[in-house]
Amino acid sequence: MSTPLTHPPLAELLGDRYTESPFERSFYGRDLAVVPPRLAALVGQTTPDAVARPRTAEEVSAILRYATGRKLAVTPRAAATTAFWNTVPLSGGLTLDLTAMAGLIEIHKARLTATVLPGTRWADLDRTLQRRGFTVLSYPTSAPAATVGGWLCMEGYGIGSLKYGGLEGHVCGLEVVLADGRITHAPGALEAPGALQVTGFAGSEGTLGIVTRAELVIRCTPAAIGHHLLAFTDMAALAGAAAKLAATTPTPFYAHFATQSYGWFLRRAGFASAADGALLAITYDGEPDEVMLGARNVKQEAARWDGETLPETLAVREWEERFLALRLKRAGPGVLGAESWLPVARLAEYAADVAKLSVRQNLPIATYGTVVAPGQATVMSLYGCDEARPLPYLLALSLTKKLYDIAFRHGGRPYGIGVWNTPYLSHALSADELATRRARKRTLDPLNILNPGKVYAPPRLLWPPTFKLGMDALAGLRRMGRGWLR
Amino acid sequence: MTPTAPYTGLEAEARICAHCGYCQAVCPTYAAIGWESAGPRGRMTIAAEAFRGGLADEAAQRIYECTLCGHCREACATRIDTLAAWLEARRRLADRGALERLPLGRLRDNLRQAHNVTGDPTENRLIWQEDAGLPSARLNGRPGAAVVYFVGCVTGLYGQGRSIAQAAAELFGRAGVDFTTLGSEEWCCGFPYLGLGLPDEAAAVARHNLAAVQSLGARMIVTTCPSCFHMWRDVYPGLLAAPTGLEVWHASELLARLLGEGRLGLAPHPARVTYHDPCDLGRNSGVYDAPRAVLRAIPGLELVEMADARENALCCGGGGNLEAVNPALVAEIAARRIAQAVETGATLLVTPCQQCKRTLATAARKTRARLKVLDLGEIVRQAMDAQAG
Secondary structure, X not given: OOOOOOOHHXXXXXXXXXXXXXXXXXXHOOOOOOOOHHXXXXXXXXXXXXXXOOOOHHHHHHHHHHHHHOOOOEEEEOOOOOOOOOOOOOEOOEEEEHHHOOOEEEEEOOOXXXXXXXXXXXXXXXXXXXXXXXXXOOXXXXXXXXXXXXXXXXXXXXXXXXXXXXXXXXXXXXXXXXXXXXXXXXXXXXXXOOOOOHHHHOOOOOOOEEEEEEEEEEEEOOOEEEEEEEEEOOXXXXXXXXXXXXXXXXXXXXXXXXXXXXXXXXXXXXXXXXXXXXEEEEEEEEOHHHHHHHHHHHHHHHHHOOOEEOOHHHHHHHHHOOOOHHHHHHHOOEEEEEEEEEEHHHHHHHHHHHXXXXXXXXXXXXXXXXXXXXXEEEEEEEEEEOOOOHHHHHHHXXXXXXHHHHHHHOOOEEOOOOOOOHHHHHHHOOHHHHHHHHXXXXXXXXXXXXXXXXXXXXXXXXXXHHHHHHHHHHXXXXXXXXXXXX | XXXXXXXXXXXXXXXXXXXXXXXXXXXXXXXXXXXHHHOHHHHHHHHHHHHHOOOOHHHHHHHHOOOOOOHHHHXXXXXXXXXXXXXXXXXXXXXXXXXXXXXXXXXXXXXXXXXXXXXXXXXHHHHHHHHOOOOHHHHXXXXXXXXXXXXXXXXXXXXXXXXXXXXXXXXXXXXXXXXXXXXXXXXXXXXXXXXXXXXXXXXXXXXXXXXXXXXXXXXXXXXXXXXXXXXXXXXXXXXHOOOOOOEEEEHHHHHHHHHXXXXXOOOOOOEEEEEOOOOOOOOOOOOOHHHHHHHHOOOOEEEEOOOOOHHHOOOOOOOOOHHHXXXXXXXXXXXXXXXXXXXXXXXXXXXXXXXXXXXXXHHHHHOOXXXXXXXXXHHHHHHHHHXXX
């Protein structure tokens, strides 16, 4: 005898695109982060009670109307390529899997924009556009899986952002379904205080509404592209060269860096690294003379900062492997880490402090990142862990907090909030910005059904004073016991 | 093929899996079903967690719904040899009696009893010769022949496959290739056994087939089936723990060589043709250029590529024994590929694989696509016939 459904109207609406099957639901309680089940259970009910896969804005609207009527928590999710639990429920409820809403709807050649569905993967979108002579302005470093809606709901900085800015600046308009089921458009459609604008929606992590369509600025496929790879003996020189190149015309399309420890990690994972030192990969695209001018700039800065120019074949390989940072996981088998915004000018000091932490804790830490705006980078520091060994895992978890502490000391802030970065809210957002965001949330989702437990306040387990105390204590314990923990 | 990291075992690789979803983006099964459980990262979760305790039938079903197309292996950010993982998962499931619980027992029994996938008497492997009026006595088991044409189960035993064998035999004959077949001594290559999770039985048929070829003294094997080709060239040495000592060619490679040497004359054959890369020939064996070279050698033929081709080619759905587990899923996957073929404006879809031909031709008919599906050898024979005419 089959179990009666909890939400029959949703099953009626979506047919076989709705499930309450315990087997199917069990796959929707995680993202990239590997969290031991016992620890996850302390945070909340991370397995949804039901999963729905809508195909249209109208279906999303009907689902949200139903959810609002029953105060049912709704967790939007697409490829789930983050590690902050942005897409993991904390109180069961309904997970809205938006991957079925995928595809390019239209290219508007005259104004160089494209209208796309939210579950469209960046790599798919770009491939489709390139067949027609166009390309996107930027895309995430997880482009093979990450979706348009997903990246927009994060901060939207990655490959191409240095030259073209963050994703929110490329969005001409959004169709959004609000918590009460209204299908609306941003910017401009809502005139009330706290009105939804693209800028407010970007980075809201699915807490304000469900993006069901986006119009994005695109560009013609560049005529030329050039890749360069420089090796440095110290990070200060790398940071100097990166800052200068990022601020010089032509602006690189992509500027990626990695510390020497990243190369070590890569080799330990079984892969080749281009050189032994710290690496700076620079890519220019555009008209041939722009790309040529970029090459000249790279040459100048390499000479000024004593960087070694590596062969073009290695530069091309770095470019081709730009989506493969997670290869490092082979050295794990698990990885933990911290991703931060950081001033490029402080990159060397950050790397030096991370190196000190690495020595103190007797733990290799790989650092890499992307210059995403003149003077600003997103930086990831990763270290190995093994979630199958609960005590060492728990102690290792504390080092994430230590990495954020280092980033904060150097003017950094977390990239993305979700659940796990809520203890750092005061570093992520100013008091005014947080108040504005909370007010917007109250206006647009007064019942707090959309992605509850994320962004605006930490869950009890992560209450900052006790969280910080606990993490520091664990880090201290780990440091004392680092010999037998290995 | 994208190099993978050395395989370290199912649980270990499942823990290395980053859950990045790159695999999911390319998985034909996930595209059709849509639930996380149906994609490779879902299967990795099953592998990591479910084998610790009992394994529900729905989890086993998901493991066997994979077409073994290898696309996830190309995409994997942590360079997991996912095909090795799926085969290990199936081996362990078969050990736990999953074949009886899923509709796979019949396929296994056919293989055990008749040494082929259909369960037909082994003499039925000769029907394609009889239908073409070919002299079986001279064609089969001829000692001293330079080449053995390994026909394969689907080519030899299914109606849609027989014309492929007939075309191949005619082309090889006209080009002066000194070839023979194993006739009724040919057994399944073992690929379906591997897909079922029965590698020991795959090794047993490999030993039989190799002994049969060695008894004739041939030094070269040619197959029209990409899976047989992959087994003979890449899998048999591992299964047998020794090199076979044979040169292994796919028919597309041999045809490209024969055409290059001028041993086959072709007349103009004006047609707009698109080409489907079989997974076991392309992604899993690295043969992309030879079949395209054959098509380009046909005067007047216009080759147009589908949106996803070569390493990125979509699977037709016909692999991995999926047809035995979930035939409706095969149809759905194949329909997606047919839609891509139709987009090219081609009127002919050519593939050098009998299983892809069967699957895609069925999908073309069901979706009412105005597209004829042919094997590579069949279109070459048509061009040759035109010249002869």
